[in-house]
Structure formats: C-alpha cells, structure tokens
Amino acid sequence: MRATGIGSLPGDDFSGALAAMGESFPSLVPVPELPARGPVAGIIGRGVATLTELPVELDAADWRVADAPDRAARSARATLRRDIDDIEESLAGEAATVKVGLCGPLTLAVSLHLRRGEAVLDDLSARRDVADSLAAGQAELAAELRRRMPAVTWVWQIDEPAAPAVLAGRIPTQSGLHRYEPLDVHVAGGHTGALVAGLRAAGISEIAWHCCSAGIPWRMLADAGVDDAMIDVATLRTADLDRAAEWLEARKGLGLGLAPTGVRDAVSSADEMLDRLLGLVRTLGVDPGLATAQGILTPACGLAGWSQAAASRQCSQVARAAELADEQLSG
Template sequence: MTTTGLGSLPGEDIREWTKVLLEAVDVPFLAELPARPYGDMLSRAIAVLTELAADLQPAGWRLTGGSDPRASVDQRRARSLLAEDLDVLEELAYGYSGPLKLQVTGPWTLAATLELPRGDKVLADHGARRDLAQALAAGVQQHVAEVRKRVPGAELLLQLDEPALPAVLAGAIPTASGWGKHRSVDGPGAVELLSLLTTAAPTVVHCCAARPPIEVFTKSGATGLAVDISLLNEPAWEQIALAAEAGATLYAGLVPTTGALADPERTARPLLRRWEELGLDPALLRTTVITPTCGLAGADDARARLELCRRAAEVVAEFANS
C-alpha cells in the first residue's frame, strides 16, 4: 500500500518540501507551491508549453499568437522557476531510485482556462485546442525526458490535472461574455486529445468531481485514476469498480485538505465501506495509492495530513489482505 500527494503544497520553500516528500510519501513528486509567483498549476503548464507563447494578463494566462518563446517575459519567468525546481530535485534526489511523479494541467482544463489572443477561451476554437494539446504533449515529452536525465533512477509517473473536464463535457464552461456556455465536447473527442498526453509516461488523471469521466480517462490510456472519495456518486462508483477490475490503479483521496483530522480507521472507512457494498474483491485494493482529497496549498498542517495518508494506508492494506 502506497501514498502520495496531488501536487500543491503550502509555502515557498521548494528545497524543504523536496526533502520532506522524498521521505514522507511512497511516491515522491515535484511539488507545486502556488504561494510563489508562477508557482501554480497553470503557470507550470505554461512553462512546459514550449511550442506556444503566452503572457499573463489580469484575467489570467493568454496565448499571444506567436511561437517565439521570447515573446513573453511571464512565460520565461515560469520556465526559469521550473528549471530552478528541477535543479533542487536533481540535487536532493541524487542516487534516488523508485517512483517519482510529475503533475501538469491536462489539455481540457488548460483549454478551458487559457485565453486566445482575441480574448475567448481556447476551448471555443476546435483547431486552437488541438494545437494546444499537441504543443502540451510535446512539452510534456521534453519535461519527462529532462527529469529522466536528471534523476536516472526514477520510475516516472505523469499526473494530468483535469478539474474542468466534467464541465467541458457538460457544456458548462462560460463564454467570454458570461451570457452563454461553450458547446459541449463529446466523449470520443475528449479521449482523442487526452490520449496525446498519456504516452510520455504511465499516467494518472486527477479529477475531483461527483462524477469524474472515468471511462474517458481509461480509454485515453490512463492507468491511474485520482478521485476524491467523499464526492463520488453512485454512477461514479460503478465506473470505479469497472476500472479497478480492469486493472486501473485507484488514487483514493481520503484525507481532507481542511478541517479536523480523524483517526486512520475513520479516514479509511468511506473507501472500505463502499468496496464491501459493491462486492469487490478486497485484494484489488492492494495497489491503491492513498492521497489527500485534493492539493494541500491551503493546509498549514500539510505534513500531518501526509502522515495521516500513511496511517490510513495501513488500515486499507489490512483490509486488502484480509
């Protein structure tokens, strides 16, 4: 039974967090520290996006319409911060061997967030969102190759963060005017672009929603599913069950990001209770990775929450081996 986090952590000290993560979780990861300028998940994606230029506006990141990486001071700053983080990782993970996770914003959430030069979301333009997904895929390939070179003993995992994908599929993303919604994307269309990203490394897709599109994730080639156990509705559990029986790895978000911490047994109970209700083989949980329910950027006690993940994992392991 293993543990990890989902990317974001509090504070600005990447060196200290890298030291902590190499010890505190079974699957260390390159932390995102959004308290730093250009340290959030979207800026990290822009840093990785090497074939398109973007700049930072008051309303958020926007494509500039050019392919010159020098077109944006903001983008260069985001890339510089990522390079500094990789320097720290290379130094502190010297001699490390084992799993190592990288996070990046997925193509659909990026398309639903990033603006076109004329002001609407990339999601509004079929060709632009394909270009964005292809550029992101190329950037991720380079990013993964760079980390492999810096930490040669690492078994890399890629986490795609897709919090906006349920709204994209439902046609619920507002247009620039705010008066309408962008046209919904169908399942095959969502799979097509997402699958461009799942070839760089074994991939887990993270989506905190009541009904994350599990079938889209698995059809795209993802081998892992990161979900908030407390949010899942009945149809979502049915899809989780099918995916688990087909061999997908469940990244079970059990530890809340805010509020009081429960004991390990109570923390693990929602997952184990549902597993029994669905009549699933307990042994399927042996590969489960226990995580917080989402990122921990707002948690002053983030270390305690990561420790609770480890203790809850012991409870799940006992159930899985029963």
C-alpha cells in the same frame, strides 16, 4: 497499499516541501506544486511552462496566447527549470518513485485565452494547437527527467480539475452570459490520448489522471490508455460505483481521495480514513486484496490553502491509513 499527495501545498520553499513529501510518502513521492510562489508556479503556470513553440503572456490574471513570451512566461519556465534542478540535487541518484503532476489539455484549454479574450476552448484550431504543444512539451520534459535521473521511476499525473465541466458544457464564456458548447468526449479523449502517447514514447510507464470534481469520464480514460484514475471519493455518484469497481477489476490503479480538503486545516485521522475505505470496499463489492493492490490513498485534493503544520499532519495520516489498510485488508 501505496499512499501519495495530490501536489499543491502551502508555502514557497520547494526544496523543503520536496523533502517533506519524501518523508511522508517514500514509496510514491509527489513533486510539490506551490502556488504561493505566484501564478508562474500554479497549475496553469506550470502547464504553460511546458508548451513548445507556442508563446504566451500573463495579462492581468489571465494567461493568453501571444506573439512572443512575456516576462511572466519566461519566469514560469525558469521556475520549472529550478524545480527540476532541485529534484535532481535532492534525489542524488536514489532509486525513488516520483510523481509529477502537470495540467492536462482540457483544463489548459479553459484557462488559456485567445487574444480576443475567449478561452482557447472556444476555438477548434487553437485548442488543437495547445493540446499538441502540451503533449510535445511534456514528452520532452519526461525524456529529460529520465535522462537526468535514470535511477528514478517516474509516474505522470495529468491534472484535469475542469474536465467534467468542459464535457458537460458548464464553462462560462468571457462575458459570463453564456456557456461554451460541451466538448465531444471523443475529441477530448483524443487530446488526452495524444498526451498519454507522447509520455509513453518518452518512457513513462505509469500515467495517472486526477480530478476532484464529480463526473469522472471513465470510458474516456480507458480509451486514452490511462493507468490510474485519481478521484475524490466524496464526489462518486451511484453510476460511478460500478465503473470504479470495473476499473479496479481491470487491474488499473484507483487513487482514493479519502481525506476531505475543503475545510482548512480539518485533519482526518488515519482511523477515519480507514473506516471510509472499508465502507467503500464493501459498497464496490470488490476483493479487498484487489483494493490494497490497486488502490492509492491520497487527500481528496490539494492542500495549498492549509497551514503547513496541518498539511504535514494530514499527509502523515494518509500514509498511516495506507499502512492500516494493508493490515486490515490484505489478510
């Protein structure tokens, strides 16, 4: 069973964090996201850094569509470029498997704003432009990574923390007095599918979709061609259990967030995670061997709010839990 991190970590030393992730998760190295470096390095800053031909600016705490990129937008792109250089220097021709996590189109449509203040989600044309720009930009980035580091196998993680709220119509408007209309699941799936198609064309063979909120749109993910669904198992509802079992039985990867991350520095032991995994496998009613072959153990969500020492211990325990799972379930 593979093990990996979700992405966000404490601290501001990218090279050090990358080395630590390589140590903890040698079979699937997660590229760190370090939001402590500022808004240019968080999930939205990294997302806007991949947009093509769509200038943005940072106005107070909000990213907005603009006439020309401002200093923050240029800094976001420069930070991403430095991180890519550091990845290349660190790997130095190694045949590693590396996971890149970047913001997906639904979450970006919530967090990127129009000039009038409302979210891009509110405007059909703007939402389509952002989704298309994101798909093109991430495909270009994927092609560059493959060109610069041909020995690396790249796994792409589409981060969509806001997706269930977008689909359910729970996103508040700028005033907070109303909610945006639910986004049709077929439209949302079209945006996701366009991103997946662009990544496939750029040579990415494994594409994951991550969300640690309840309400995973299983059918949308299948229709969009996603390979791995990465979830917080604590958010699974009764209706999700059959969908998760079907997902595994279709030989798709299932990222199992078994280490709760909501309480700062509350490290789950490998034995605790193994117990949770065994209970989940029994509940799903799937072949244990299938769970180890297709399962990916992870923390439930990012660890950016934790101390570096506790985050490191948690990652080590996740990796150890995957080893124990192989021993317990593969026989």
